[in-house]
Structures are given as C-alpha cells and as structure tokens.
Amino acid sequence: MAYTVKRLTDVEDAAAKGGFGETQEARFATGALDATNTGLAYHVLRPNRRQAFGHRHNKAEEINVVLSGSGRVRLDDEVVDLETMDAIRIEPQVTRCFEAGPDGLEWLVFGPRHEGDGELVRDFWND
Numbered sequence: 001m002a003y004t005v006k007r008l009t010d011v012e013d014a015a016a017k018g019g020f021g022e023t024q025e026a027r028f029a030t031g032a033l034d035a036t037n038t039g040l041a042y043h044v045l046r047p048n049r050r051q052a053f054g055h056r057h058n059k060a061e062e063i064n065v066v067l068s069g070s071g072r073v074r075l076d077d078e079v080v081d082l083e084t085m086d087a088i089r090i091e092p093q094v095t096r097c098f099e100a101g102p103d104g105l106e107w108l109v110f111g112p113r114h115e116g117d118g119e120l121v122r123d124f125w126n127d
Contacts, residue, residue, distance in 0.1 A: 001034075010032075011027040011028070011032045011042070013027055023049045024049065026041065026042075027041065027042040028040075028041045029041065029042060035113065037113055039060065039062075040110055042106075042109075043107050043108075044105070044106045045069075046100060047100055048100060048101070049100050049104075050100070051097050051098050051099070053123075054074070054095045054097035054121040054124030055120050055121060056096065056121060057111075057114070057118055057119070058092060058119075059117050060114050060118075061092055061111055061112070062090045062092075062111040063087060063109070064087065064090065064108070065086075065107060065110070066082050066087075067084070068103075069100060069103040069106055070082060070100075070103060070105065071101045072098070072099045073088065074097045074099070074125045075094050075095070075096055076095055082098075082107075
C-alpha cells in the first residue's frame with residue numbers, strides 16, 4: 001500500500017508499558033505507520049511533570065513541535081521555554097529532556113529513522 005493511516009492515540013503507549021504512565025505517554029508510531037525512513041513519536045507529559053530521563057542520538061536530528069500546553073526543555077546545560085506551536089530542531093548529540101507546565105505538554109517528534117540510534121541518560125535533569 002502507498003500510504004498508512006493510524007490514530008496516534010491507538011499506538012501502544014511505551015511509557016505506560018515501562019512503568020511511567022503516571023508521568024507521561026510516549027507513542028512511537030514509526031512501525032504502526034509502516035515507515036522505513038522517518039521516525040515519529042507522540043508525547044504527552046502530565047501537568048508539572050518531567051520526563052524520567054534524558055536522551056540523545058548519534059545520527060538522528062529531531063524536530064519537536066508543541067501541539068498544546070507549555071513547558072521547558074533542557075538541552076545539555078541550557079533550558080528553553082516552550083509553548084503551543086513552537087518548533088525546535090535538536091542536533092543528534094544534544095541531550096534533551098522535557099518538562100511540562102501547569103497545563104501539561106503535548107508534542108510530536110519527527111526525524112530520520114536510524115535503528116538503535118538512541119542513548120538514555122538517567123539523572124540528567126536533577127534539581
């Protein structure tokens with residue numbers, strides 16, 4: 001088939017599966033969309049919550065687009081405020097971690113798909 005349609009909220013929630021469901025949703029739609037070259041993820045952070053860990057890549061540049069809410073993203077040692085309809089490009093090697101404001105944060109992530117190209121960074125954003 002030359003196209004695939006999938007409701008993102010029907011994609012398995014990896015955050016809930018990993019025990020982080022009270023904090024966030026993380027739905028990685030690449031496989032569900034039968035995509036071979038493009039990565040797509042749908043994320044939701046509950047109000048005033050922060051992702052459990054940061055991450056970075058070796059190859060994949062990402063573009064994050066805020067759909068609703070507001071919050072902040074830590075990019076290595078810098079913190080950037082985000083609001084609805086902001087788009088932010090992040091180079092692969094930059095460690096990133098998102099934090100929601102009082103209305104929560106909902107965003108999409110787009111980038112090239114590179115199998116196994118991701119490194120989790122635990123305890124990245126500790127206050």
